[in-house]
Amino acid sequence: MSKWSEDLPKDLQNKIEIVDEKISSKLEDITEIVLNNQRRVLELFRKHHVAEEDLVGSTGYGYDDIGRDKLDAMFADYFKTEDAMVRPQLTSGTHAISTAFFGVLRPHDTLHYLTGMPYDTIQEVIGVAGDNPGTLEEHLINFSYTPLLDNGKVDYKRAKEDLQKDSSIKMVAIQRSRGYSSRDSFVVSEIAEMIKFVKKYAPQAIIFIDNCYGEFTETEEPTFYGADLMAGSLYKNAGGGIAKTGAFLVGNKDLIDRCGARFIVPGAGKNEGATYPFMRDFYEGFFLAPNVTGEAIKGSIYAAALLEEMGMDVSPSWDAPRTDLVQTVNFGNPDAMVKFCAAIQHNSPMNAYVEPVPSYMDGYEDKIIMASGSFTEGSTIELSSDGPLREPYTLYIQGGLTYAHVKIAITKAVLETFYK
Structure with missing residues (x-):
């Protein structure tokens, strides 16, 4: 049992152990993609002679x-x-x-x-x-x-x-x-x-x-x-x-x-x-982008696998090819969707005390529920979740600066939604 999860219900601890074992090879695949893309970015910094004066x-x-x-x-x-x-x-x-x-x-x-x-x-x-x-x-x-x-x-x-x-x-x-x-x-x-x-x-x-x-x-x-x-x-x-x-x-x-x-x-x-x-x-962001993107994708894989263990309908599945940051989960009812989204907000580094409320936003026809406790407003490379309140009540989860944060936040959201 990991130290970080020792206070969780035993059933949830068991599910996390199953998920960790199941997704380990998939996470290694993402690491290989990160290494390839990081190599290409590093070569560009060297090729173009990036120096202090370029940052001014x-x-x-x-x-x-x-x-x-x-x-x-x-x-x-x-x-x-x-x-x-x-x-x-x-x-x-x-x-x-x-x-x-x-x-x-x-x-x-x-x-x-x-x-x-x-x-x-x-x-x-x-x-x-x-x-x-x-x-x-x-x-x-x-x-x-x-x-x-x-x-x-x-x-x-x-x-x-x-x-x-x-x-x-x-x-x-x-x-x-x-x-x-x-x-x-x-x-x-x-x-x-x-x-x-x-x-x-x-x-x-x-x-x-x-x-x-x-x-x-x-x-x-x-x-x-x-x-x-x-x-x-x-x-x-x-x-x-x-x-x-x-x-x-x-x-x-x-x-x-x-x-x-x-x-x-x-x-x-x-x-x-x-x-x-x-x-x-x-x-600096361009240099970090391959690794940060990889961390976010690893988090999405974990989220998909754990939510599948909870019997939820997710897309893409944990073992599906990944081509973007977006992970969806269908809750089937607005209450569970809002509760899960709120738990993401409560486990964010910024504005964790805020209670998300569905509301209308410019550019959207339905009320939107959104969690975004990010350092940059609206950043979706940082962990966030949102979705329109319409059937089948699908929440869109994306981002995460570190895999560790996504793992903790998603686990806490599962705890608050399904165990309390």
Whole structure:
């Protein structure tokens, strides 16, 4: 019996022992992924001669910011793309995605989602949900999507028809993570197949990847297989739990130039934008990202295995391939969902005394329950859980700076939900 769990009920102690033995080889697999990705990141720091002066940042217009430009080059190298734009002024992954859409698409172009309807906040950007100004719809940019099959996979037969019948499709988007849906997140090998398919049946289309939650979870990224443009958040995986804000875009140089012109102004583009005082955090976060992401995934594997031992319906299962940070559990009723979420909050380093209350949030149609006792507000590389209060009352658990914290917090949540 471990010292940390000696006060737990004997039944729960036994379940933890079963889980620890069951998942040990899977955790070793994650360690190998971390080692591979950490090696690549370290080589980039050496190749690009990162030094103290790169960490200083710039002020004002941000001209001649050598640290910003070097970090762009390192992200482009890591993701094997022509260019990148890593910026503190990009306030979220959704902001980066929106910048990509508005940077590339023009009136009467069509944005087509190959992976079904996107998640709630992107629906607001498009204009198919909410009643907000400045949407793609307001700018006369069209939207369509191919519904997924019942098993959550791409309907290639329907997609072929959708892509071939509409010559106005300018961009095909692929959402890697499940969002607030029940489908599995797509592993990189599946995304590679999607990219090949789009290039065959819509060769004129720009292939865009929403990669949020996905970086460093595998040894390959979607851009390795020909994606043209990709977005991610720095207070998810790529910031390593250090970055306090920011997001990034990587892709073809002409597309990054367009995004930069939209993001700043035409003419200056990505060459403006002060970075003081963010660069030290961005560099250190990028360096830590492979390991921190691995710790979070190990925590997700433990959570899945323990909740399965409790008889819960989880996705992905503990032994399934991992391609993002998101772990789901279906509670079947709102009370248990809220109780478990509250226990995550109570076992967080920040605001542990706070009692989460379901409430409406901008960008979502249902009440949301959320636990996020994180050092950076909204950080989902840190342990958090959230979900809309709608059937089947699914809680989305993600992140964790250390495996030890996730293990303790999830165990305590199981204790408070199922044993008290």
